[in-house]
Every structure is written in structure tokens, then in C-alpha cells.
Amino acid sequence: MKSLRLLLRFLTVGGLVLLLLIPLLMIRGLIHDREQYRAQAVERVAQSMAGPQQLVGPLRVVPWKGSRRVNVAGEDGRIEARQEVVEGYLLQAPSRLDAGGTIVPDVRRIGLYDVRVFQWQGQVDAQFGPMELPRVDGREYGEPYLVLGLGDVRGLVGTPSLQADGRALELQPGAMALEGKMHGVHARLPSGDGAETPARALEASRIALKMTLAGTQSLDIVPVADSNHIALQSSWPHPLFGGRFLPNERSIDAGGFRAAWNISSLASAAQTQLQAGDLRLARPAGGGSGYDGDVAGIDSVQLSLVDPVDVYTQADRASKYGILFVVLTFVGFALFELVKRLRIHPLQYLLVGLALAIFFLLLLGLSEHVAFWRAYAVSAAACIGLQFVYLSGVLKSWWRAGAFAVALTALYGALYSLLVSEDNALLMGSLLLFGVLAGIMWVTRRIDWYERAAQLG
Numbered sequence: 001m002k003s004l005r006l007l008l009r010f011l012t013v014g015g016l017v018l019l020l021l022i023p024l025l026m027i028r029g030l031i032h033d034r035e036q037y038r039a040q041a042v043e044r045v046a047q048s049m050a051g052p053q054q055l056v057g058p059l060r061v062v063p064w065k066g067s068r069r070v071n072v073a074g075e076d077g078r079i080e081a082r083q084e085v086v087e088g089y090l091l092q093a094p095s096r097l098d099a100g101g102t103i104v105p106d107v108r109r110i111g112l113y114d115v116r117v118f119q120w121q122g123q124v125d126a127q128f129g130p131m132e133l134p135r136v137d138g139r140e141y142g143e144p145y146l147v148l149g150l151g152d153v154r155g156l157v158g159t160p161s162l163q164a165d166g167r168a169l170e171l172q173p174g175a176m177a178l179e180g181k182m183h184g185v186h187a188r189l190p191s192g193d194g195a196e197t198p199a200r201a202l203e204a205s206r207i208a209l210k211m212t213l214a215g216t217q218s219l220d221i222v223p224v225a226d227s228n229h230i231a232l233q234s235s236w237p238h239p240l241f242g243g244r245f246l247p248n249e250r251s252i253d254a255g256g257f258r259a260a261w262n263i264s265s266l267a268s269a270a271q272t273q274l275q276a277g278d279l280r281l282a283r284p285a286g287g288g289s290g291y292d293g294d295v296a297g298i299d300s301v302q303l304s305l306v307d308p309v310d311v312y313t314q315a316d317r318a319s320k321y322g323i324l325f326v327v328l329t330f331v332g333f334a335l336f337e338l339v340k341r342l343r344i345h346p347l348q349y350l351l352v353g354l355a356l357a358i359f360f361l362l363l364l365g366l367s368e369h370v371a372f373w374r375a376y377a378v379s380a381a382a383c384i385g386l387q388f389v390y391l392s393g394v395l396k397s398w399w400r401a402g403a404f405a406v407a408l409t410a411l412y413g414a415l416y417s418l419l420v421s422e423d424n425a426l427l428m429g430s431l432l433l434f435g436v437l438a439g440i441m442w443v444t445r446r447i448d449w450y451e452r453a454a455q456l457g
Contacts, residue, residue: 012346016330016346016349016350016353017323017326017327017330017353019350020323020326020350020353020354020356020357021323023354023357024319024322024323024326024357024360027319027322027357027360027361027364028316028319028320030361030364031312031315031316031319031364032316034312034364034368035312035316037113038113038312041110041113041115042113042115042216042217044110045108045110045115045117045216046152046216049108049117049154049155049214049216050151050152050154050155050214050215050216051151051152051155051215051216052151052152052215052216052217052218052219052220053120053150053151053152053155053213053214053215053216053218053219053220054149054150054151054219054220054221054222054300055099055122055124055148055149055150055151055213055219055220055221055222056148056149056150056182056184056222056224056274056298057126057146057147057148057149057184057222057224058094058124058126058146058147058148058207058209059091059092059093059094059146059147059148059149059178059224059274060091060092060093060094060128060131060144060145060146060189060202060205061089061090061091061092061144061145061146061147061176061177061178061186062089062090062092062131062133062141062142062144062202063087063088063089063141063142063143063176063177064087064088064089064090064139064140064141064142065085065086065087065139065140065142066085066086066087066088066136066138066139066140067084067085067086067138089177090131090133091178091274091275092128092131092202093224093225093226093265093270093271093274094126094127094128094207094224094225094226095127095128095129095225095226095227096125096126096127096225096226096227096228096229097124097125097126097223097224097225097227097228097229097230098123098124098125098126098229098230099122099123099124099125099221099228099229099230099231100122100123100230100231100232101120101121101122101123101232101233102120102121102232102233102234103118103119103120103121103219103232103233103234103236103303103305104118104119104120104121104234104235105117105118105234105235105236105305106118106119112368112369114307115216115217116216116217116305116306116307117214117215117216117217118214118215118216118217118219118234118236118305119157119212119213119214120212120213120214120215120219121212122209122210122211122212122213123208123209123210124207124208124209124210124211125206125207125208125209126206126207126209126225127204127205127206127207128202128204128205128206128207129204130202130203130204131202133202143188143189144188144189144202145176145186145187145188145189146162146164146169146186146187146189146207147175147176147177147178147184147185147186148171148184148185148186148187148209149175149178149181149182149183149184149222150182150183150184150185150213151183151215151220152183152215153173153183153184153185155213155214155215156185156211156212156213156214157211157212157213157214158212159171160185160209160210160211160212161208161209161210161211162187162207162208162209163207163208163209164187164189164190164205164206164207165205165206167190169187169188169189170187170188171185171186171187172185172186172187172188173185174186189205217304217305217306218242218302218303218304218305219232219302219303219304220243220300220301220302220303221300221301222270222298222299222300222301223245223261223263223265223268223270223299223300223301224270224271224274225265226264226265226271227262227263227264227265228261228262228263228264228265228268229260229261229262230260230261230263230301231258231259231260231261232258232259232260232303233256233257233258233259234256234257234305235255235256236256236257236305237252237253237254237255237256237257238305238306238307239252239257239259239303239304239305239306240303240304240305240306241259241302241303242302242303242304243299243300243301243302244268244299244300244301245261245263245267245268245299245300245301247259247260247261248260248261248262259303261301263301268299269299270298270299270300273298273299274298311364311367311368311372311375312364314367314372314419315360315363315364315367317418317419318360318363318376318415318419319360321415321418322356322357322360324433325356325359325411325415326353326356326357328411328436329352329353329356329408330349330353331436332404332407333349333352344394348394351390352387352390352391352394355383355386355387355390356383358383359379359380359382359383362375362378362379362382362383363375363376363379366378366379373416376412376416376419380409380412383408384405384408384409384412385405387401387404387405387408388401388402388404388405389401391404391405414432418432
């Protein structure tokens with residue numbers, strides 16, 4: 001009977017721990033809701049300004065028309081030969097592509113949320129080799145043109161400057177024959193012999209482009225040439241390099257970053273992917289109606305401007321340790337009951353557990369307005385102070401309440417160390433749990449549990 005009392009006591013405390021999972025899960029759900037609201041803010045900026053940007057090209061395109069003979073069944077069932085008109089195009093990638101410039105970061109604020117945007121002051125030089133046009137019976141070639149694929153054409157600021165061999169070209173909207181694969185702009189090229197149709201071969205040409213391209217969060221550049229040289233710089237000190245290729249050279253400091261890529265067509269499948277024609281336009285997450293010009297499924301260099309501290313990720317990671325806070329605090333209460341023979345009511349356990357859960361709610365709310373470390377310090381100080389005052393009455397001693405406050409301070413400090421040391425979080429968490437278990441076993445090594453069960457009311 002005495003052992004049953006002690007068992008029921010432990011089961012009651014365990015039930016309270018499970019009960020406190022409800023507010024902790026509700027707080028985590030709130031964190032995820034705020035993350036979705038921030039994603040909606042990013043989409044609103046992308047819809048009203050420009051979305052993530054992508055540069056494909058320039059590419060040289062030669063359209064053609066032809067005819068072919070097909071056999072069809074007539075009304076009387078006889079097979080008849082007819083001529084069918086077919087259309088297509090030839091696509092040429094540059095032999096060398098040099099892309100560079102400066103990325104100027106900026107912020108658009110939607111409600112509580114900051115959305116990282118940028119303007120790329122870019123220069124693109126492309127060199128095309130001679131292009132032979134195959135002789136095919138019945139095929140006629142049209143006027144060649146350049147296509148420049150863009151993730152979101154609304155991001156073009158002002159009028160870009162485009163030249164072919166020193167001659168200015170006029171950019172026009174649309175990607176012409178490539179419209180089903182990408183969005184962008186095009187420019188007519190002079191034919192090889194000055195006639196309406198091009199000569200049997202296009203001459204080598206050099207293309208120079210200067211433009212300012214605005215976008216949201218990320219910039220992709222597709223290495224379409226045989227030899228690609230990309231160099232980007234910015235004053236933003238927190239870049240994230242992604243895509244299929246990391247930079248060959250990079251330097252990052254408080255003043256910004258510089259990065260350079262040297263990519264050969266031997267290492268990139270971009271040309272093959274463009275020629276195969278199996279590309280598709282990417283859609284924004286969630287199927288919204290925002291930006292949809294990015295070409296999906298193609299090798300690219302990606303650069304993103306990220307915030308060094310994502311408050312929602314940090315708050316979510318912190319909330320995962322909420323149950324650990326509750327368990328360790330309840331274990332401390334149980335030790336006081338057993339060692340000091342204090343009687344603590346389950347309702348008092350519950351109130352202290354709710355105060356621990358409120359910490360994560362305060363952290364989330366404050367981190368949206370001030371720096372994360374400040375929000376953490378204020379939330380921890382408020383919760384520790386509240387529990388110090390309350391526990392001074394529960395434990396009937398300011399010294400005991402002070403000891404608990406010191407223990408909670410150490411616990412909050414350990415949690416912050418876990419949050420800022422993401423790479424070592426597992427090791428630090430394991431050492432923390434091992435240390436706590438070792439301390440509990442040391443304190444209770446001489447306790448006679450049957451005697452304590454007899455004294456438990």
C-alpha cells in the first residue's frame with residue numbers, strides 16, 4: 001500500500017507532464033503559423049515587385065518552316081498523300097559567357113515581416129561562334145534573333161542596353177519560340193547577307209548586355225555556354241550559395257562578399273537540357289498565381305541573400321526542448337519532496353509547468369520586434385523572476401526558491417548554447433542530459449525509497 005502511494009505520486013506527475021504537452025504543441029503550431037504568414041509576405045512582395053530571378057542565355061535562335069509528306073485516310077477509305085506544314089527552330093548556345101556585377105540588397109517590410117530583395121546591376125558578355133544552317137529540302141529559315149530568359153521580366157529596371165558587335169539592338173517582350181519553356185525578352189538580329197532570310201551560315205558574334213534586374217531573395221544564373229565565367233559581389237555579408245555549383249573562389253567578411261564560378265559545358269548539362277526541350281516553368285510553392293517564370297530542372301548557379309538569424313527557426317528549435325524543461329523542473333520538485341520532506345500539490349506542479357510554457361510564447365512574440373538574443377534574455381528573466389517569487393511560498397524558503405532560480409538560469413543558459421551552436425547541439429544536449437541524470441543518481445543514492453513511501457501523505 002505504501003509503495004502504491006509513491007507509484008501513484010509518480011503517475012500523477014507523469015500525467016501532468018503529458019498534460020503540459022498540449023500548450024507546448026499549441027505554441028509550436030503558432031510558430032508554424034507565423035512562418036506561413038512570413039511566406040505569404042514574401043509572396044506578396046514577389047507578386048507586386050518581382051520574384052526570385054533567373055538568367056538563361058543569351059541564346060541565338062533561327063526559326064524555320066518546312067513541309068513534309070504524310071499519308072492520311074480519305075473519306076472513301078483510300079490512303080492519300082498530303083503536304084503538311086511544320087515549324088521549328090535551331091538553338092545555339094554561346095561559346096563563352098561572362099556574367100558579373102554587383103548585387104545591391106534592400107528590405108521590403110510587410111507588417112511585422114522583413115522581406116529581403118535586391119537589384120543586380122549586371123553585365124553579360126557572350127561570344128557566339130559561326131553557326132551552320134543545315135540544308136533540308138523544303139525548309140526555309142526565318143530571321144534570327146536573340147532570346148534572354150528571365151525568371152520574372154517585371155524585375156527589369158529601366159531599359160537594358162544590348163549590343164551585337166557594337167551595334168545596338170532593340171529588346172522586345174516575349175521569348176518567341178521558347179515562350180513555352182521560359183519567360184524573357186528577345187531582340188532581332190540582322191541576317192547574314194542583309195536579306196529577309198539569313199545566309200546558310202551565321203557569322204561569329206559578340207553580345208554585350210547591361211541591365212539592372214530586381215528580384216526577391218535569390219538569383220540563379222544558368223551556365224549555358226561552353227565556357228562560363230560568373231563573378232558576383234555584394235555588401236550583404238550573409239550569402240547562401242546553392243544550385244548545382246559552388247563558387248570556385250569566394251571571400252566573405254563584414255563588408256560583404258565576392259564569389260566567382262568557372263564552369264565548363266563538360267561539367268554542366270544545361271546545354272543538353274535546353275536542346276532536349278524537356279524544361280518546364282516552375283510554380284511558386286502552394287500553387288499561387290505569383291511569379292512563375294523560372295525554368296525548373298536545369299543546372300544553375302544560385303545565390304540567396306539570407307538573414308543570419310531566422311527567429312522562427314530559432315523559436316521552433318527552442319520549443320522542442322520545452323518538454324525537457326518541464327521534466328527537469330518536475331524532477332527537481334520531486335527531489336525536494338523526497339529529500340526535504342516537503343509536500344507539493346499537483347496544482348502547484350501544473351502552475352510552474354505553465355510558467356515554463358509561457359516562456360516560449362514570450363520568446364516568439366518579442367523576437368518579432370527585437371533581436372533574438374534580447375528577446376531570449378527578457379523572456380528568461382521574466383519567467384525566472386515569476387517562479388522565484390512563487391516558489392518562495394511553495395518551498396517555504398527564499399533560499400530554496402533562490403536555488404531553484406539559479407538552476408533555471410543555468411538551464412536557460414544551456415538552452416541558449418544549444419540554439420547558437422547548431423553544429424554541436426546533439427553533443428551538448430547529450431552531455432546535459434547525462435550530467436542531470438548523474439546528479440539525480442548522486443543525490444538519491446542513499447535514499448530508502450520504502451521509508452519515503454511510508455512518509456508520503
